[in-house]
Amino acid sequence: MSNDVFVVVEHLKGKIGDITFEMLGKAREIADALGGKLNAVLIGDALLAAQLGKADAVLHIGEPMLANFTPIAHKNALAELIRARAPRVVMIANTSMGMDLAASVSVSLDLPLVAYCKNVRVEDGKIIATAQLYGGKLLADAEATGDQVIVSILAGSFSADAGRGAGAPVVEQVSVTTNDGGVRFKQLIEPEAADVDITKQEILVSVGRGIQNADNLPLVEELAAALGGALSASRPIVDNGWLPKSRQVGKSGQTVKPKMYFMVGISGAPEHLEGMRDAGLIIAINTDANAPIFDVAHYGITADLFDVVPALTEKIKSQ
């Protein structure tokens, strides 16, 4: 085993996601603390290596079959590389792609995995990962019982700027055996055009499962209208078919940064926070005083939305 740290680079449509730079910045600290090297693992698109200057080296896997992400082929490639180089820490994004990689590499190589990490640190030579559990209600400090560990990192945990290093990294070509393992990439499907672009709104009123059913939506619609803003939502509202997908904020929806984000009956699950934590002003109404959203919001209201929302709409209209 070495003291090296691997960061698995995530990219889509020729663009490296911010989460990769977040991981590179943090991994730099970890590698320095361990006295090891920081290696970025880039599968596919060789041109992207130039952006990975924060790493000591880029391990590039360029087999044509791996040009588009596929769960098993990429897992096989990554597992082969990790087995050969035995890094101390492997960082993988806890994203849609990373979820398929981290857990399968864990079983394939019999390595421990700490998922949903918000932080990673070195303490007395040990790697301690802080994971977010129970919809953001609790954190866990977890430690691998062996020497090596895989951690999957939640987007928004670290500074992306800290991982954008100048300079050209050394690129080492690595070849691996390829095997699609029964999963073949077919195509990317773009989202349908939106009636309202929530990423361009200055004021968003965002509604969550606390609204109970679709018949209650006009209540929040009216508030949004009174504020001159638009309506957005958490995932369950969209999954239930009450609002179109284009209104969803979060990990698998849109990332928004309005001047104000007014949250009605949303708990503040990590997947929702991924899409809105940088809003200028966040105000949340929730009946549960312990809802995780109150750790992120600037102002919190522990109350029933069915009391507060109509009162607020009226007050704003009467201004």
Add this chain to the structure above:
Amino acid sequence: MNIIVCIRQVPDLIEELELNDDSTGLNREYLKLGVNEFDDWALEQALLLKEQHGGTVTCLALDTPDVDNTLFTCYAKGADKAIKIEGDFANGATSHQAAKLFADAIKPLPHDLILTGVQSVEDLDGQVGVLLATYLGVPHVSVITGVQVNSRVAVVRKEYAGGLLAEFEVDLPAVLGIQAAKQAPRYAPISKVRAMMKEKKIETSISRDGTVDAGIAIRRLFKPENGKHAEMIEGDADAVAARVVEILKERGLVK
């Protein structure tokens, strides 16, 4: 087509979560458990596929408190078989343990497709679906919002950020981590669940291979620090509304 759905009971997040004495886990004595919400979507997806293609839906769960009720609810919704994996899960199970137990139980059963919820709030050591697929040595794709089956392959849609989807072709048998089905999980009336309790039986399965060690130790569980906690606005609805308007005015967000 034989479909297996793995179901887990997880703590109800509406309740206050109490820590055990050394803060390394939850105090489970009075813990209220409910079905992992994404597993409900996995069951819905399975039932929709069965309606389309015929076949059977088998629900598998670990023997945790109140699991019988959950499994009879699966019957009431249309499952053909419910199996409880016996063992000592008083302190919960890690994802690796759950996945290994599911894998051992699934091996002797006929299966073309295995569906699990994409994740659960307890997945500290990874998502069960992907771990399970790897133990079984079959393909997996997670974060799925669309499944179509054509003879021996499934065409699935996986969600990326911003509403972008990726389409994959997957050889069966395979494990899919379900995020959402075409329609919201169906509702089973209590009367029907009660009727199932009289009519149907829950089978049991015992793991022969035992379990696995996830290889991580929890030093401590703790609540997020309150340093960044919101400034709380108190008072009745009118007082709260008045204060919010004041804040918005200060920031020039309302006239």
